[in-house]
Amino acid sequence: MSRRPTDPRSGDARAAAERAFKAVTAPKPAAAAPKPPTLPGAKETVSLRIDRDVLDVFQADGPGWQDRINAALRKAAGL
Numbered sequence: 001m002s003r004r005p006t007d008p009r010s011g012d013a014r015a016a017a018e019r020a021f022k023a024v025t026a027p028k029p030a031a032a033a034p035k036p037p038t039l040p041g042a043k044e045t046v047s048l049r050i051d052r053d054v055l056d057v058f059q060a061d062g063p064g065w066q067d068r069i070n071a072a073l074r075k076a077a078g079l
Contacts, residue, residue, distance in 0.1 A: 050069075058065040058072075 055065075058068050061068065
């Protein structure tokens with residue numbers, strides 16, 4: 001014979017207590033660092049993979065091809 005009567009709810013209470021304990025003691029995820037303010041009109045250096053034929057079209061007109069790509073992307077983004 002067991003010393004204590006088995007209560008079917010005791011497992012639920014224990015699980016609830018464990019969840020509450022873990023919620024209080026678990027480390028909180030670090031907040032994302034705030035983005036530094038950007039200067040208006042400042043350019044950002046990025047690495048971008050573009051199909052060769054698309055790049056050829058923009059480079060065909062000579063210098064300024066990066067500005068032309070930027071203008072096309074701004075137009076596509078609705079800016």
